[in-house]
Structures are given as structure tokens and as C-alpha cells.
Amino acid sequence: MDTKRKHLIRLGAGVAAGLGAVALVWAGTASAGAEENSTQSDFEAQVIGGQEAEEGQYPWLVGLGSAGSGTPWENQFCGGSVIAPTVVLTAAHCVESDAPEDLAVFSGSVDLEGPDIVTTGVADIHVAEDYESPTQFANDWALLLLAEPVDVEPIALNADLTEFDAFETAGWGLTEENEYPTLARWVEVPFVDDTQCAEAYPDEHDAASMVCAGDLASGGIDACSGDSGGPLMAGAEDGSQVLAGIVSWGYGCAEPGYPGVYSEVATFVPTIEEVVAGWGAEL
DSSP: OOOSOEEOOOOOHHHHHHHOSOOEEOSSOGGGOOOOOTTOOSSOOOOBSOEEOOTTSSTTEEEEEEOSSSOHHHHEEEEEEEEETTEEEEOHHHHTTOOGGGEEEEESOSBTTSTTOEEEEEEEEEEOTTTTOSSTTTTOOEEEEESSOOOSOOOEEOOSOOOOSEEEEEESOOOTTSOOOSBOEEEEEEEEOHHHHHHHSTTTOOTTTEEEESOTTTOOOBOOTTOTTOEEEEEOTTSOEEEEEEEEEOSSSSOTTOOEEEEEHHHHHHHHHHHHHHTTOOO
16 A cells, blocks of 8 residues: 555646546655645635644544554544444545555544544445446545444434535644644535535536535635545534535635535435444444
């Protein structure tokens, strides 16, 4: 496995118009810091436009990275959500080329360099069979079976297609300061309907498997490179949070007119339940 920090590069609108959204490998490691992002906008926003998460705020949030030497912060390249003690839900583009033994999951803390971080191996991977059908990054989800249970609170899956007004997303991805933080960050992002999202991404938006969120008019708030696979969360009626989406792709980060695109979890719930049951686990 390539141990370099890898993630979906979210291209700037000018470049993307000619190339589309493309999965690439970033040439630097987290410890070395991010390379200069030529697509960075002029606005001051901070995940982009956010703030540091507190311990216990998102207990199900995990980092996904390379197994082997190096700290969790050095090895982390994607995010994920614990949906059962031995199962993590993430993005297909994060793991489609990996073997289970190449991967590790970092749980138990929002601080990837903190003393409470637990590193757990991966025993099996299930990538959505219809990933990238009918469009690029459609059905961008995957499940990881952990080698042993993790002692964190799982998040429930949003099982219907209810449209929420706003969401929260969190992770260790690139900030507006062009850095990868050791402490996870979070930000609130408003819902963008399918019509507006399709206008932003003509011929690339798949309404059946994608949900969009962000500030269309001003930008400034978004997930970014390194947040892929992490959670898009919505408030449930009982005050808890449910997993509504998975950080997937977009043009640039927090660019006006280009919302973040997330895999819509409700679409995949029956298949997820089937795979999890086949592993002998239970949601």
C-alpha cells in the first residue's frame, strides 16, 4: 500500500470544469503539512469554517489510516463513523484499493496525538458493489469489519429520506489555514436541495445516492481533503444525532456555488444491514 497521505482532492471550479472531480494521491504526509493549495479562495472562513471538537462530542467519529509505523496523525488519511462495535462506515474511494491488513482505525478521542487514541486493525472490507454507477462517486460508501470491538458509542443510521435544514460534519481534514489539525474540527452546513446541487454539478450529481450541503452563495464552510469518509450528521427528534451522509467529493473546498457532496446514507441502509448481518454483527 502507498503510505502517502491520500484523499479525494476537491478541485477548484476552474480546473474542475475541464477535468471533473478526480480521485488523486496527495504527495505529502500529514506530519509534513499540506502543500500549497492553488484553489484556495480569497475569503477567510475555517474541516473549513469550523471549530475544534470537544471530547465526547462525536464519540463515533474515527480516523482511518495506514497500519504500521507512525502516529495516528501521521497515518490518517480519511474519516469514518462507528455504526456497530465492530463496524465502521466510510467512503468507498478511501479504501477501494486497499487490503484489510493495510488499514487501521483510530478511535476514542478527537486528538489524534492524545493518550486516549486507540488503534484497531481491520479484518474485512466491503466496498459498495454499485460504487461509481451510474456516475463517478455515486454510491460512495464502504464498510470495515474491525479486528476487535471499539469502546465508543455508535451512531444510528438515518433510515428515511427526510430533508433536514442543516447538518454537522467533522474530521481531521484540511483547514482554511492549509493545515491538517491534530484535533478534529466540526462545522454546521445547510442543506442544499437536489435541484440546486444538480445545477452546481451538471451531469455529475446522482440524486439517488448523493446529498449536498454548504453555503451556496458565500461558501466558507465545508469538509475538505482528509475529511472523506467522515460523518454528515443531523439532529433526530429525540435530541440525538443520526448519520445522514458520508463526506465524498466536491469542487474546491468551501467554494461559493459548489456545495460539498455527501453519500446519502438512507439510500444504502438495507444493503448495509445485510452486510453487517453477514459479518455476525448487529446495528
